[in-house]
Amino acid sequence: MASKTFAMKFFLLLIFSFAIIQMATAGDPDILSDFIVPPNVTVDGNFFTYTGIRSLITAGLPTAFKVSKAALTEFPALNGQSVSIAVLEFAAGSTNPPHTHPRSAELLFLIDGTLQVGFVDTTNKLFTQTLQTGDMFVFPKGLVHFQYNSAAKAPAIAISAFGSTNVGTVSIPNTLFNTSIDDNVLALSFKTDVATIQHLKAGLAPKP
Structure with missing residues (x-):
């Protein structure tokens, strides 16, 4: 009986250890080739080149917050490479509202202007910084964070x-107020009334 109990504990320990290893190595899966090629695609230098951000070089000043991505959807050659970028353009007084990235940390490099940035950890502690041109800031994986251009x-x-x-x-x-979460649930959660929740939802509704 004792041997069975020991065997069961050992088995559970193995499962637990395996789970920890899986958590520690979570991320994009490793690939077994140099790169992944979609069907019916010719592989040459063009396949590994993305030109979708060229337009930013000659574009005028941003009039609102805008994100230009070079991720898997836009750049198929990234498949299996565990890397992507985004260019963030902030008009004066604009913000990238609080959000999370569930599958990666974010390393932000400010190339022009100033930004107020911050994130909240799992103890609800806020970490903020005012970045100057040339500064970098890291947002840990999965944590709520934001960026704000307070310049006039x-x-x-x-x-x-x-x-x-x-x-x-x-x-x-958008997750809270632009989905189908019941108004009563949101009103109770935020200790307010349904009318206030409906007002917030109306402000975030897609423009026709």
């Missing part, structure tokens, strides 16, 4: 690097 006139531009080809973005305002 000057725009800001940043490049974000990710350790995944498909980081996922969960917008906190």
